[in-house]
Amino acid sequence: MSDVTQRRGDALRIERMDIAYGSAEPVVRDVDLRVGAGEIVGVIGESGSGKSSVALASLGLLPDSASVVVDRMEVAGQDVTGFDEAAWCDLRGRSAGMVFQEPMTALNPVVRVGAQIAEVLRIHGLADAAAARERALELLRLVRMPDPERRLRSYPHQLSGGQRQRVVIAIAMAASPTLLVADEATTALDVTVQAQILELLRALRDDTGVGVLFISHDLGVIGQLCDRIAVMYRGRVVETGPAAEVLGTPSHPYTRALLGSIPTRATPPRSPLAVIDRAALEEAIA
Ligand SMILES: Nc1ncnc2c1ncn2[C@@H]1O[C@H](COP(=O)(O)OP(=O)(O)OP(=O)(O)O)[C@@H](O)[C@H]1O
Ligand SMILES: [Mg+2]
Incomplete structure (x- = not known):
């Protein structure tokens, strides 16, 4: 340990x-x-x-x-x-982080993935605006998101169900x-x-x-x-x-x-x- x-x-x-x-x-x-x-x-x-x-x-x-x-x-x-x-x-x-059954209800459909992660980082004082993109990228890498740079700019509906759950997990791990x-x-x-x-x-x-x-x-x-x-x-x-x-x-x-x-x-x-x-x-x- x-x-x-x-x-x-x-x-x-x-x-x-x-x-x-x-x-x-x-x-x-x-x-x-x-x-x-x-x-x-x-x-x-x-x-x-x-x-x-x-x-x-x-x-x-x-x-x-x-x-x-x-x-x-x-x-x-x-x-x-x-x-x-x-x-x-x-x-x-x-x-403490949480992940529930339906990723679509946990994500905002009209906000890009990167911005949603950045928003959580900002609310909890985990990163300022300048550092947020880098940290969001790091979190997408942590959850093994394929092509993470591109995914930062995606909307939730452009992702598969599994990828959406990865975003929710990334936010939970922020x-x-x-x-x-x-x-x-x-x-x-x-x-x-x-x-x-x-x-x-x-x-x-x-x-x-x-x-x-x-x-x-x-x-x-x-x-x-x-x-x-x-x-x-x-x-x-x-x-x-x-x-x-x-x-x-x-x-x-x-x-x-x-x-x-x-x-x-x-x-x-x-x-x-x-x-x-x-x-x-x-x-x-x-
Ligand atoms: N908000 C609530 N108000 C009143 N009763 C509730 C509420 N939430 C759950 N219950 C009741 O509490 C009991 C346990 O529910 P709970 O949701 O914790 O079970 P669960 O094991 O998660 O079930 P599931 O596998 O269906 O998700 C059930 O009888 C349910 O009807
Ligand atoms: Mg239950």
Whole structure:
């Protein structure tokens, strides 16, 4: 581990997190999660299990209607309990980046890529106007954008889906964050492009020591990428451990059900969670 990663401490540390929306029952309960520096941690679970809620809470992005109760929560080694919006904003500008599913909604369609990256650098005080172009180019190189000089002048619609996601990742990496949260970041991409983006995330981790919280409902993707995995079921982490262990010798019935539902290589993984036999699962858990 380099000096830099040691100094930064954990990228994310959550102990006993509950999240509720309004006065409804909590949708996340008792969740412990840790992402070490330079570690890629996957969160897997069916739709509605609370993955995005945990991701948003980690970045202070939950809506006002949500309430979070937690024993301990640190982002980039910083205690974030009691943070107000300004403190979260500052933290997101310096220490945490995020990538969501649909790159087109994250990008401004009428602004060239280079100008969008420069704008983020300016807002967060990371580069002045003179240095912004060079730094934007550097970031496009960091995310392995083909022909980066030309891409600076492109509009988002002139890029492929994978290239657009690279721009979003470049923006997320602008402040050299300690934590990168990727929520279904490859779900909208076709399988080949998906593999390229996974390779990129791995390279970014190796290059910069960023810790990655990678959320997906796709066990195949999680298995390819992650060092450790947390399996969520109905708002709880029901199993966590090194990826090889969780996938090789799953201990929780839900994880076993998930693994049993993985399609073979011949059938494209579209919605693997839909085929779980819920009645059998309920019986196994009870
Ligand atoms: N803004 C909100 N207001 C009220 N309830 C919400 C809100 N966002 C999420 N929920 C509820 O919280 C629960 C967890 O949702 P969440 O989006 O965290 O799940 P998820 O695991 O990310 O699902 P998916 O795989 O579909 O993205 C669900 O029951 C959902 O309906
Ligand atoms: Mg989600």
